[in-house]
Amino acid sequence: xxxxxxxxGIACHDLEEKIAFFERTFELTVVAREVNQEQGVKEAMLHxxxxxxxxxxxxxxxxxxxxxxxxxxxxxxxxxxxxVAFGVPDVAQALETIGGRGVRLLDEKPxxxxxxxxxxxxxxxxxxxxxxxxxxxxxx
Ligand code: MC0
Numbered sequence: 001x002x003x004x005x006x007x008x009g010i011a012c013h014d015l016e017e018k019i020a021f022f023e024r025t026f027e028l029t030v031v032a033r034e035v036n037q038e039q040g041v042k043e044a045m046l047h048x049x050x051x052x053x054x055x056x057x058x059x060x061x062x063x064x065x066x067x068x069x070x071x072x073x074x075x076x077x078x079x080x081x082x083x084v085a086f087g088v089p090d091v092a093q094a095l096e097t098i099g100g101r102g103v104r105l106l107d108e109k110p111x112x113x114x115x116x117x118x119x120x121x122x123x124x125x126x127x128x129x130x131x132x133x134x135x136x137x138x139x140x
Contacts, residue, residue, distance in 0.1 A: 001094060002086040004051035006135040007059040007114075011070045011082040015062035019044050022058060031057075032115045040068025045114055053087050054137030059114065083121070085133035091118045094134050098122065110136065 012018040022028050028046040035042050046058045061082060063071035073082055088094040091110040099105045104123035113119030116138035124131040 001088060001097070003053045003089065004087045005056050006054060006085040006087040006117075006133075006137070007045065007057040008081060009059040009061055009083040009085065009133070010080065011061050011063075011073050011077075012079050013062065013074065015042055015044060015060055018060045019046070022046055022060065028058060034114060035064070036112070036114075037064070038111065040064045041070055043114060051087065053089060054117075054135070056087075057114075059085070083131035083133050085119070085135045088134050088136055091120050091134050091136040095120050098134075103127065 010018070019030055023030070023046075028048065030044050031047045032045040033043070040063055042062045042064060044060045046060070048056045048058065050056075061070050063074060065071055066075060070082060095105055095108070095110070103126045105120065106123055107120035110118035110120050113133075113135060118136040120134050122132040122134070
């Protein structure tokens with residue numbers, strides 16, 4: 001079902017400061033930036049490698065507001081790994097299969113994600129405490 005780790009999402013207070021840190025320290029490059037109002041984030045994708053069905057990235061996330069998923073996470077836990085996203089061939093199909101196995105779906109239908117992807121989240125309490133995202137990369 002999973003083809004690759006698409007990205008690791010990291011919650012941070014100051015996006016520009018963390019981009020500079022990741023570029024300087026790990027020699028990574030920002031390949032996309034986006035404001036996603038629906039998800040309440042300002043984000044940047046830093047490319048790591050190309051994999052099956054798409055790339056893999058570090059995703060830096062700054063909340064647009066304290067009352068958003070990432071804003072609440074930062075207030076409760078501070079900066080750190082917010083979620084892990086796995087590349088799948090078909091998000092809608094994966095949701096149906098995984099939901100049928102008893103995992104709570106935070107999204108019943110795919111939503112808009114980074115770089116034109118379709119995404120959906122699974123409840124962390126049903127996945128060993130890990131907020132899990134499914135990602136279908138756009139057709140090329
Ligand atoms: C909350 N919890 C987490 C967590 N966030 N556990 C692991 N990882 C996280 N990131 C835990 C809390 O500690 C708490 O456990 C329980 O889940 C309920 O959390 P809450 O603080 O009461 O907050 P809720 O219930 O309002 O929301 C949590 C939930 C929410 C995961 C359902 O954040 C959500 O729907 N997230 C999916 C959307 C999202 O995260 N969007 C932002 C990234 P205890 O034990 O304390 O009860 S958007 C994105 O990344 C896009 C742009 C993309 O990739 O393309």
